[in-house]
Each structure stands twice: as structure tokens, then as C-alpha cells.
Amino acid sequence: MTLTALVRSQPQPFAGRGRPWAIAVTVALALAACGGGKKDAAADKDVKAKPALLIAPEDVRAVTQSGLIGAPVITGAIQPARRADLRAEVAAIVLQVAKDNGERVRQGDLIIRLDATAIRDSLTSAEEALRAAQQSFEQTERVLTRQRTLNQQGMTSMQALEDAEVRRNSAQSELAAAKARVVTARQQVSRTEVRAPFDGVVSERKVSVGDTVQVGRELVKVIDPASMRFEGQVSADRLGELKIGQAVSFRVNGFGDVEYRGKLARIDAAANATTRQVELIASFDQPAKAPQVAGLYAEGRVESADRRALVLAEGSVQRQGDSAFVWKIAGSQLKKVNVTLGERDERRGEVVISSGLALGDEVLRAPTGSLSDNAAVVRVKPGSGAASGVAAAPVVAASK
Structure with missing residues (x-):
């Protein structure tokens, strides 16, 4: 039975007294409304949003170990080990x-x-001269043979035999010189065709059709992109810290923050x-991933085992007065951790972490906003992250 029906079922005397049942209905409805409001408030409390930072892999940076802080600086360019300057x-x-x-x-x-x-x-002239020299030699050879026969029979003098030998030797020398001139002429003809000495890429063409070139003029450059290496210079003051086989870390102009190892x-x-x-x-540790363009400026450091320390990018460190801190991700919580900073590397944008963090700890890459x-x-x-916790998403508690 509803409240209205209950009230209406009361004795009639109530009707003569200003309809007091209406007052009862109003009170009952008010009580019901108060009760329902409490339940709604409890339900709202159960589903109240709790802020949680959405952290994607790109929002996180790990503490690493490096021997590059304060190490010798190398400046230079990326150049191919195999390169040829083809000249006329x-x-x-x-x-x-x-x-x-x-x-x-391709080669050839x-x-x-x-x-x-x-x-x-010139080649045609040399070949004709060779033909004439060959005939002259053959003729003098035949004359010499006859003179020997006649000399053995006593029909000619030794002087005639010697003269025949001299003419044959002279013809033989002329034949050898004619052969050399033909070889030289053929080489000259072959040198009018400039061919690739190895598989690679044409990097710089210096002439065009119609140009007149002289001996020694540079025509074209060919490089092998698979043989790229870092050719640089280092201050002689730091030479004592360098050894063959030491690790080198460098960046190449035009490739952003990509760090190459060698x-x-x-x-x-x-x-x-x-x-x-x-x-x-x-040399590159991974030659296949090296830049394929020669001449790009590069700058790096030689890694030293004596200088190894924990490092972190400066963008992850926040300062408050004389103190510094980072936002460390510990499990499912965000922790504010005070750190002690050491030497700073302006070129790499990194700073040494003397205390407060351990190798491999994860921190927010670029903490901003209210954390x-x-x-x-x-x-x-x-x-899908919040760019180092700029935005937050609600974690809804399950309603009982």
C-alpha cells in the first residue's frame, strides 16, 4: 500500500480539520527524499574519480651509465673509406x-x-708501323739465313754475314718499339672511357658534355657508401687518454639525436x-645503419672506463632552490626523489647523478604540470601517454 492510500484510509475526522493528511504526505516525501539523497551521495563517493597518470614508454627515461662525461671530444666528418677521384x-x-x-x-x-x-x-698509324716493322724483320731474318748458308759453303765473306746480322737485330728492335707504340695507343683509346673502379655511387660530377679536358683534370668522384667511417680530430692534450679499440659515441649533423657507436x-x-x-x-659498430651521405659534420666523445658514472638527461631533473629532484616511477606509484648532481655535459645535455638513483631506475622524461x-x-x-604526466585519467572504484 502506498503512502497516499494509507493516508486516505484514515477516519474522516481528519478531513474536517484542515486536511492534516496532506501534512503527513509532505513530511513522508521529505523523509524519503533525504534518504534517497544519502544513498546517491554514497554512490557518488564510490565512483569518485581518483587521478592516475597515464604513462607511455615515450614518457619514461631510464638512468644509464656512461663514460662520456668529461671525455675527449672528437670533431670531424663522415667519410667513405673507399673513394676514387677519377681524372682525365x-x-x-x-x-x-x-x-x-x-x-x-657497378664496377666497370x-x-x-x-x-x-x-x-x-694514332692507333691506326701505330698498327701500320707495326706491320711494316714485322715485314722488315722477316726479310732481314731470311737474308741472314741465306748468308749463313753461303758462308758455310764458302761463297760469301764473314763481313757480309755480320752485316746481315746487324740489319736483322736493328729490324728486331724496331719491331719491339712498334709493338710498344701500339700498346700505348690502345691504352690511350681505352682511357677515353672512364669506368667505375668499384661498386658505389657517383658523388660529384665535375664536367659536362662538350667540355675540353686536359690530362689530370678531375672528372668525377665515386664513393662506396658501405664503407662510411668517422674521420675526426682530437686535441693533442688528450692524446694520452686514447687507445685503439676504445668505444666512441657520436652524433651526425642532419640525423637529430640519433647516437652512433663505433x-x-x-x-x-x-x-x-x-x-x-x-x-x-x-669505424661504425653497425656499418649498415651508418649515414649514406659523405661529408656530414659529426661530433662525439671517446668513452673512458675511468670516467663511468650514472647519468640522466637534464630535462628529467627539476630544481627547487639549491636542491634537485626527479619523479621516479616505482611500481604503480610516482615518487619524488631528491638527487645529488655532479658534472654536467653541455654538448649531450646530461648530468651525473651522484646519489639518489640507481642504474636502470625509471623517471619521467619531461615532468611538467602539477604532480x-x-x-x-x-x-x-x-x-597514449600524457607526455610525462601532464594530464591525468580517473581510476573508478567499483561500487558495492
Whole structure:
């Protein structure tokens, strides 16, 4: 039975007294409303949102160990170990340029063809001279044979035999010289075709069709991109800290924050008299991932085992007065951890962590916004994070 029906079922005397049942209904409804409000408030409390930081892998940075802080600095460029500057070996006019800058070539591929008309004429003349010399030699050889026969029969003098031998020897020398001239002419003809000495890429073309080139003029450069290495210089003052085989870490201009690893392969024995720097070469640990463009500026450091320390990027460190702290991710919570800082590397943007963190600890990469100690942390997939905890998502408690 409802409240209204209950009230209406009361004796009629109530009706004559100003309808007091209406008052009862109002009171009952008010009590019911108060009771329902308490239940709604309790339900709202159960589902109250608790802030949790959404942390994706890109929002996290780990504490690493490095021997690069304060290590010798190397500056230089990325250069190929295999490179060829092809120059003109004959004076001629450029007739054809078969390969342009950036095009790949195989060993023996034609790159530039020079005009060989005059050289072919020289070859023809040399071949004719060779033919005449061959005939002259054969004739003198036959004369010498007859003179020997006649001399044995006593029909000619020794002087005639000696003269025949002299003429034969002279013809033989002329034949040898004619053969050499033919070989030289053929070489000159072959040098009018400039071909790739190895598999690689045309890096710099210096001539065009119609140009007249002289002997020694540079025509084209060919490099092997698979043989890239870091050729740099280091101050002679730091030479005592370097050894063949030491690890090198460097960055290449044009490739952002990509860090390449390598090893010292060669250290020159003499310093430059003007700059007092020593040239050295570092090979890539992964040659297949090396930049394929020669001449790019690079800068790096030689890693030293004596300088190894815990390091962290400065963007993860926040300062408050004279103290510094980081936001460490410990399980499912965010912890504010005070740290002691050491030496700073301006080139790499890193700072030594003397105390407060251990190797492998995870901290927020770039903490911003309002963060609180012991805040809940939720790991999410890449691309779904809150950029080091700038935004928060609710964690809803289950309602009983």
C-alpha cells in the first residue's frame, strides 16, 4: 500500500480539520527524499574519480651509465673509406656523361666517354708501323739465313754475314718499339672511357658534355657508401687518454639525436703543426645503419672506463632552490626523489647523478604540470601517454 492510500484510509475526522493528511504526505516525501539523497551521495563517493597518470614508454627515461662525461671530444666528418677521384688521362672533349650525381654504379660501368677520334688515328698509324716493322724483320731474318748458308759453303765473306746480322737485330728492335707504340695507343683509346673502379655511387660530377679536358683534370668522384667511417680530430692534450679499440659515441649533423657507436680504428702519429690536433678514424659498430651521405659534420666523445658514472638527461631533473629532484616511477606509484648532481655535459645535455638513483631506475622524461608524491601511475601503450604526466585519467572504484 502506498503512502497516499494509507493516508486516505484514515477516519474522516481528519478531513474536517484542515486536511492534516496532506501534512503527513509532505513530511513522508521529505523523509524519503533525504534518504534517497544519502544513498546517491554514497554512490557518488564510490565512483569518485581518483587521478592516475597515464604513462607511455615515450614518457619514461631510464638512468644509464656512461663514460662520456668529461671525455675527449672528437670533431670531424663522415667519410667513405673507399673513394676514387677519377681524372682525365688524355686530352679530349667530353662526348657523353652516362651517370649523374647520386646514381649507383657497378664496377666497370661507363661513367664518362671522351672523344677518341685523334687517338684512334694514332692507333691506326701505330698498327701500320707495326706491320711494316714485322715485314722488315722477316726479310732481314731470311737474308741472314741465306748468308749463313753461303758462308758455310764458302761463297760469301764473314763481313757480309755480320752485316746481315746487324740489319736483322736493328729490324728486331724496331719491331719491339712498334709493338710498344701500339700498346700505348690502345691504352690511350681505352682511357677515353672512364669506368667505375668499384661498386658505389657517383658523388660529384665535375664536367659536362662538350667540355675540353686536359690530362689530370678531375672528372668525377665515386664513393662506396658501405664503407662510411668517422674521420675526426682530437686535441693533442688528450692524446694520452686514447687507445685503439676504445668505444666512441657520436652524433651526425642532419640525423637529430640519433647516437652512433663505433671504435677507434686508427690514430695518426703526428699532430697538425697549426691546430695541434691529431687526426683519428673511428669505424661504425653497425656499418649498415651508418649515414649514406659523405661529408656530414659529426661530433662525439671517446668513452673512458675511468670516467663511468650514472647519468640522466637534464630535462628529467627539476630544481627547487639549491636542491634537485626527479619523479621516479616505482611500481604503480610516482615518487619524488631528491638527487645529488655532479658534472654536467653541455654538448649531450646530461648530468651525473651522484646519489639518489640507481642504474636502470625509471623517471619521467619531461615532468611538467602539477604532480604529487605517491600519485597512482597507469602504464599505457605507446602514443597514449600524457607526455610525462601532464594530464591525468580517473581510476573508478567499483561500487558495492
